[in-house]
Amino acid sequence: MPTFPANDVLLRPLFEVPVDEVVRLYIDNRTFLKPFEPPRPDAYFTRGGQRELLDTAERLWQGGSAYTFAICRRAENDQPSSMVGRLTLSNIVRGAWHSCTVGYFVSQRCNGQGIATQALSHAVDFAFQTAELHRVQAAIMPRNKASIRVVEKVGFHCEGWPNTTSTSMGFGRTTLSTASRRSCGHLAAGTNDQVTATATSFSGFSERDRGRLMQTALRALRASPSRG
Incomplete structure (x- = not known):
């Protein structure tokens, strides 16, 4: 099974991780994850x-319908890597x-260390290169x-607000829809992977104006109060 090293982060198929390590991660983060x-x-x-x-x-x-990874942090001195999240x-x-959705979390104790960014980057590589x-x-x-x-750091771009809210948690939640995908040029010519802007809400604008509008939308989201 594949792993994707970058600095100190690896992705491993979740089912290859000892079950006790998975249980420990969820118990340690039970309160942290509850709102999400x-x-x-x-x-x-x-x-x-x-x-x-x-x-x-x-x-x-094995059926190709979902790929769940343990986000692992490479240990020092050749010690076994430890699970710090899930994707x-x-x-x-x-x-x-040919699409999928991605969800992930990193243990509260490891937040703010760039681990989620590295893990998501490798997951996008896996989606485009291995899962095609x-x-x-x-x-x-x-x-x-x-x-x-x-x-944002991995190259995803804002597509806007969906028309409906998710009620999977028992109460309404507005979600920001974002997306990342390969360019048509990559599919045709086999060039290096590219993450291109997807802005279906701004389809009537030029590429340059779409980029400006998406950045404006993201700035507005950061400045706005919670809509959940």
Whole structure:
């Protein structure tokens, strides 16, 4: 199975990580993740609950319908790497669309160290090069400023607000839709991977004006109060 080293960050298939390490990560971050995830039953934070999820992750990986990674930090002195987060490429659609969505988190104790940025960059590489997808999309709560900064650094661009709000957590949440995808030139000519602006909300504008409008939208999001 592939891993993607860069500095001190690796992505490993989640099902290759010891289940106790996964359980420990979720227990340590249970309170931290609560505002961003759907309600979790107590069984989710047990060895049995996570073992079932790891088995499902392996089955989906083998079927090509989802790829779930452990975000691992390379240890010093040749010690084993430790799991510090999780990242999933899911909702994979083939045919003409060839797209997926991405979700991720990094342990609270490791926030602000650039780990999420490195992990997301490698996940985009995997999506485009290995999974042969054309588009990776993320939906981010507007109050999650840190995650907005992460996707910006990796080359994602604002597409705007969806018409509906997600109710997966039992209450309405407005999400910022962002996306990253390969250029048509890459598909035709096999050049190096490129992340191109996707601005379907601004399709009537020139490329230069679209870029300006997207940057204006992102600045407005940072300055606005929570809409969740």
